[in-house]
Amino acid sequence: MSANNQPHPGATPRPTLADVAKRAGVSGSTASIAFSGDGSISAKTRDRVLAAAEELNYAGPDPRARSLRQGRSGIVGVILEDRVLHSFRDPMMIAALDGISQQLGDSGGMLLLTSNGEGESTIQTAVFDAAIFMGCSPHLARSIEIMRQRNVPMVAIEGQAFAGVLSVALDNREASVTLAQVVHDLGHRRVATITLPLDSLRERRPLTDELVRSATTATTLDRLEGAREVYPALTGVVAANSSTDEGMAAALVLLDAAPELRPTAIIAQSDLLAVGAIRAAESLGLRVPGDLTVVGFDGARIEGMNDYDLTTMVQPAMEKGRAAGFAVTELLAGRSVGDVSLTSVLHIGNTSGPVAQ
Amino acid sequence: MSANNQPHPGATPRPTLADVAKRAGVSGSTASIAFSGDGSISAKTRDRVLAAAEELNYAGPDPRARSLRQGRSGIVGVILEDRVLHSFRDPMMIAALDGISQQLGDSGGMLLLTSNGEGESTIQTAVFDAAIFMGCSPHLARSIEIMRQRNVPMVAIEGQAFAGVLSVALDNREASVTLAQVVHDLGHRRVATITLPLDSLRERRPLTDELVRSATTATTLDRLEGAREVYPALTGVVAANSSTDEGMAAALVLLDAAPELRPTAIIAQSDLLAVGAIRAAESLGLRVPGDLTVVGFDGARIEGMNDYDLTTMVQPAMEKGRAAGFAVTELLAGRSVGDVSLTSVLHIGNTSGPVAQ
């Protein structure tokens, strides 16, 4: 017999449904129905069962046993590729998580799992019925393979396309073309970009072709490719993360040049980075948009922008989460769902203007 | 026999460990050891088992079955009293969540559960081994009772004291006394406060004794009581949530008075609220701290404060999470842990100054 089947050592043995049934003088199945409510039962019998439960201090059916028996746990795994803190500092990520949680409602919880992309991860041993990847990279191929074998429905938000993983995508490429075109139409020709990280290394570096070739983050690449459709030779700096501090540091590098060589516009891949770039410009005595045009991406409403209204592409971040949550629910119900593609909207603010003569 | 024990309808039947064992020509227990690694097994046998698994496309032991058998799932439930979005917008909450996740490491995931405080919640049916409450109110009494019956270790971060729930507390009261004393020492006598919500209603209202009596949020009360130790008659506005928008709206109400009646200082219960109050002052043409002293609470580093450096109590937010994560780990290991009490540190910035003559 098992010596210790308690959640932690030192616990006293808990009564089981069978104990309750015995005490109430009914069968196990009847007792089960008294708790679950599906199946018919007379009010009197149910009350008797519940009373017996009360007397024994029975806490209700054990979720673990129930989940084995039913084959479902009600848990949706949400796989983040980064430390929780970084993910949580990204407003788009938060909005998406909220969207997921709205859609799942009270019918289940979100199990947050992080993946460092290395070795055996909890992803392979954790209890959940479906998975949502947020910005997943090729590192996860092994985990995805395992979930596929387990028939766990998977949805990826803005990730690499994987076979068998439903995709909730954003028009990163097209939106970036639109935005770059706006900059181009304003006459800017010396333009630089600040991109999101290209891989899991997370350090600030000049943007090189080599880095691009070894990149693992789809969103970054898509946005870059879009901008390069308008500015084929576009170069700049890869940020270590999406924050104003990084944006500022990166922009300081880009703006450290003689006026006639300095970029007249910066295309930042996120609004946080863009705000940092504006700060950098201010600190150098440059005016936005007079001396420097700055555009972002996301449509995050950032505190403390004062009179700046960022020119950016507004992405439906919460909608991404809702779509993923909905898809997962449908897949779990055995219904089929198609890939989702979401569209960003151009917002012209006051941080972009014609190139100075 | 059970008709459908798949995570979702339409799934094909998965091989089980027993199938793998049979194919490898070993017993179930041996196959189990091949995967779990505990127990001794010859390399040759293990390879044979793994090969058989490969051939059958076996994904590894089913987490649900394993969790029933072992009595543990590796999941820690994190119970938020609010919508995920609201929780995630609170920088202190995010820091605490990150602290938890750091401490848990890869050994398990965080299952985020929200409670509206009503009826049967997922909390009672979800699979997890231990629970961490973040800012829990009396609403959760029933769920707590059930977890107690299940012998689920519980830790509350800044919540009401519940029997059997380990407490990770902050010195909200004492810290508030300190801060109020600073304001008092600067000579301020007409002082108002902007508090965090007092209950789950979440609407902006004047602070009344009646509201205080029916309050359910411990943190808010503690901070208020601390301030009232210095300003016994302190009154003001209850914010609907902790955000700069709310802080601004609340402050506009407080500052809408003739100069000789208007408060000369505002004690905000969070930094976000304080920043909002500063914005309100600016919008009314009042200078901070010349015309109005504003103090906050938290030590959140808020973007866009420009030259303001908020006078506040800096709380160890990430540490709260780490302490809770550590406690939970210890409790699950059967070791005993005591309550934790954390201390905030006064930070004098430039938003507080002597009362105008």
Add this chain to the structure above:
DNA sequence: CTGTTAGCGCTTTCAG
């Protein structure tokens, strides 16, 4: 409306 029966898939003694 209630009881009987048969496992869910796994791990863990305990013998060999």
Add this chain to the structure above:
DNA sequence: CTGAAAGCGCTAACAG
């Protein structure tokens, strides 16, 4: 080092 047996606690047929 390996195998046999015994459940973890519950729920879903199915029969009465």
